[in-house]
Amino acid sequence: MDKQEEQFVKAYAPATVANVCCGFDVLGFALDAPGDEVWARKKETPGILISAVTGVEGLSADPTLNVIGVVAQKMLTDLNLEHGLELQLHKGMPVGSGLGSSAASSAAAAFAVNALLGNPFTTQELVVYAMEGERLASGSAHADNVAPSLLGGFVLVRGYDPLDVIPLGVPLDLYASVLYPQIELKTSLSRSILKQEIPLKKGIKQWGNLAGLMAGLLMKDYGLIRRSLHDEIFEPERSVLIPLFKQVKDAALKAGALGCGISGSGPSIFALSPSAEVAHDIKNAMEKVYAGSGIETKSYVSKVPEQGVRLVEQSIYQTV
Amino acid sequence: MDKQEEQFVKAYAPATVANVCCGFDVLGFALDAPGDEVWARKKETPGILISAVTGVEGLSADPTLNVIGVVAQKMLTDLNLEHGLELQLHKGMPVGSGLGSSAASSAAAAFAVNALLGNPFTTQELVVYAMEGERLASGSAHADNVAPSLLGGFVLVRGYDPLDVIPLGVPLDLYASVLYPQIELKTSLSRSILKQEIPLKKGIKQWGNLAGLMAGLLMKDYGLIRRSLHDEIFEPERSVLIPLFKQVKDAALKAGALGCGISGSGPSIFALSPSAEVAHDIKNAMEKVYAGSGIETKSYVSKVPEQGVRLVEQSIYQTV
Incomplete structure (x- = not known):
């Protein structure tokens, strides 16, 4: 085998929380973990081959039906490349959890392929490619999960016409506690119950809070963040789909959370806090609510990290 | 006459722009001029006497019907003071212009009375007193004009329950061009045509833009401010009440404005720009649109100032 073909890269992209309370559809942030890994190498024949999908059951390896295939194909097409790609996906996080599972896979694929090809795109430019995965997964090419998964920290998606993605970074220490109650909740249902008029x-009230949250983040004011982390509109409509939501939220706030809400379109619930210790207390308090309920949970504590996607492995054998 | 009674102060409070495009009801900023002056001194007998109202025709000198009387009375009552106050108001700006005329008078009154009484309140605490003037003037104790008039720069009113006023200061150089077309436009009409559902x-889109505007201001990004200064909701409904609005806005943007919108509930039109020179070009371009239209205009150019209300004169004779 030609050594050129031995080149491979593996990228890791983290889970994300979108719809951050008052920031519905426009604000998301990255977690450090969990996340997905995509391994990629060139192949001489055209087209995409997904040679392995591990970590969860039931995901298609058909490159037109798996987000990593769609993302990679769009990049190949735009770059007008004749060779193909072999990809492998390892899911390190649950699907359908509201934690940006398809976004993490899409972001990891975009970053891995970009690195493999010598970085023809900036990470910011990869957002539009990763969005193609979202289009496949949910029917709408939204950016509020893929952008923080790629760029880290908090990211504002100001608008789509044209796409305007503004990384806010992580101006101050924030920790996320996330609890995923393992019920099935389709994004389409969670979306369909929203009223189309506000x-x-x-x-x-909502945009006053969002402006307050932006000011709190950028002016490094935990008190203002706490006062602003509310959702007047969507949480009341959606939270009925999540058993024990109200009790979990109360427990999180009582344990010291700055705020608590539905992650993405649910069912996961997130809380933000100013220290790792408080974040662990919150996680424990949230878990306690579900104990004995018959609903299985997974939970995570993560600093909101500066970095999103990253290479975790690569092996480049230069041909001579 | 006892020299103690000779004490007086005079405060100046500037005009303000509220409803800054996407920041409807929550974001306002101060101008440097025009503005109103309130002169105040103690009088031994209880109650408020308004001994002069100058600068405009038709404003009541009845202390229960003029905003400065209502603001001052509320302060006296809360401080449980037995003496009274003599006040004079000089209006340096038009009434009913959408430039926070009642707010400027209210802010000047609150600041003057506070100074006269030895500053029992912080300037931030004066916001609730000045809001009493707004309650009289418009039936609603809103803060988005009085807060920037008192605090200067840009001010976010996150919410009212409880009142949460966040001064953003003036993180970057911004200049306002303001044109007041002298038509009568009642706030009540301008308010009543708004749909109650969005x-x-x-x-x-609107809160994406507001979040973008906040980020632009706080991250000092003129480009982002420009991309964010839009009002998807209210401007289309309200601008029909302002003759030539569309043409004025087009002219302002063509002359280099970062954005342009209705000031408060109109009829004044404001534009923001990054330099005094551009701001003057914009003012000229806006005036040109109205030239020959039969509508008289007044226009102003002002840096968005760090300081709002201030003392302009005082004479303190200490008794010995």
Whole structure:
């Protein structure tokens, strides 16, 4: 085998929390873990081959039906490359959890392929490619999970016309406690129960809080973040789909959370806090609510990290 | 006459722009001029006497019907003081212009009375007193004009329950060009034509832009400010009440404005820009649109100042 073909890269992209309370559809942040890994190498024949999908059951290895295939194919097409790619996906996080599972796979694929090809794109430019995975997974090419998974920290998606992604970084120490109650909750259901009209008064409260959250993050004011982390509109509509949501939220706030809400379109629940210790207390308090409920849970504590996606392995044998 | 009674102060409070495009009801900023002056001195007998109202026609000198009387009375009552106050108001700005005329008078009154009484309140605490003037003037004790008039720069009013006023300062050089077309436009009409329900999609665009504007201001990014200064919801509904609005806005943007919108509930139109020179070009371009229209205009150029209200004169004769 030609040594050129031995080149491979493996990228890791983390889970993300979108719809951060008042930041519905526009604000997301990265976790450090869990996350997905994508391994990639060139192959001489055209097209995408997904040679392995591990970590979860039931995901397709058909490159037109798996987000990593769709993302990689779009990159190959845009770069007008004739060779193909062999990809492997290792899922390190649950699917359908509201933690940006498809986004993590998409971001890892985009980053791995980009690295393999000599970085023709900046990480920011990879957002549009990773969004193709979201289009496949949910029917809508949204950016509020893939952007933080790629860019780390908090990311604002100001708008889509044209796409305007603003990394806010991590101006201050924030820790996330995340609890995933293992119920099935389709994004489409969670989306369909939202009313298509918002009362003006609630809208004003919501964007006042979002502006407060932005100011709190950028002015490094934990008190303001705490006062702003509310969702007047969507949480009341959606939380009915998540058993024990109210009790979990109360427990998180009582344990010291700055705020607590539904991650993405659920069912995961996240809380933010100013220290790792408090974040662990919150996780324990949240778990306690579900203990004995018959609902299995997974939970995570993570600093909101500066970095999102990254290479975790590569082996480059230069041909001479 | 006892020299103690000769003590007086005079405060100046500037005009303000509220409803800054996407920041409807939550974001306002101060101008340096125009503005109102309030002169105040103690009088031995209880109650408020407004001994002069100058600068405009038709404002009541009845202390229960003029915002400065209402603000001052509320302060006297809360401080449980037995003496009274003599006040004079000089309006340096038009009434009903959408530039926070009642707010400027209210802020100047609150600041003057506070100084006269030895500053029992911080300037931030004066916001709730000045809001009493707004309650009289418009029936609603809103803070988005009085807060920037008192605190200067940009001010976020995150919410009212409880009141949460966040001064953002002036992180970067911004200049405002303001044109007041002298038509009568009642706030009540301008308010009544707003729909009480917002389409979800427009809401998301609006708060994406507000979050972008906050990030632009705090991250000192003129480009982001420019991309964010839009109002998807209210401007289309309200601008029909302002003749030539569309043409003025086009002219302002063409002259280099970062953004342009309705000031408060109109009819004044404001534009923001990154330099005094551009701000003057914009003012000229806006004036040109109205030239020959039969509508009289007043226009102003002002840096968005760090300071809002201030003392402009005082005479303190200490008794010995």
